[in-house]
Amino acid sequence: LAKTTQPISMDSYEGQEVNITCSHNNIATNDYITWYQQFPSQGPRFIIQGYKTKVTNEVASLFIPADRKSSTLSLPRVSLSDTAVYYCLVAPGANNLFFGTGTRLTVIP
């Protein structure tokens, strides 16, 4: 079971780009990397997934280096509504997933 390490918290001002890095040294060859967002009193919401290099969607970008031992979620021009907890998961294809404590992002006006 590949566990992940993320910063506990981050602060950012509105309009800035935020990069959250996740370490996953024991990632297996077939594992994908997935990021979720969770607002208070709600269930997590899928943001993005990737296997290698770079993936971009309408919400975020995901950068994965060649060794895949880490990944970086990039949120462009954050707003107050991006204040949430962000979770990095690996092996999302497996059923026994490890969410960890995530990164609490606070966006400051």
Place this chain on the structure above:
Amino acid sequence: NAGVTQTPKFQVLKTGQSMTLQCAQDMNHNSMYWYRQDPGMGLRLIYYSASEGTTDKGEVPNGYNVSRLNKREFSLRLESAAPSQTSVYFCASRPLALGNYEQYFGPGTRLTVT
């Protein structure tokens, strides 16, 4: 589509009481999951069902039982509730699709055991 629905939204139990948390999804997903989330913590997997008719233990299964009633429904039962089971419970589902690892979560059930 309603997605993943959970009932009830809130519940208060006394120690030793039993109850069943209900979960249903209308997306024709194969896999379903039950998680618990304690205050300030991440989610921990209790049980999962990879497909109809199968269930397996997750990280924290003690004190719980599950039933995959059919493809749509996956219930979680507390036979004898304990204060340590006070938590928010989330149900999730995932399709069996190559390359798609997105889990869809329900709104949660907030359970307090006194």
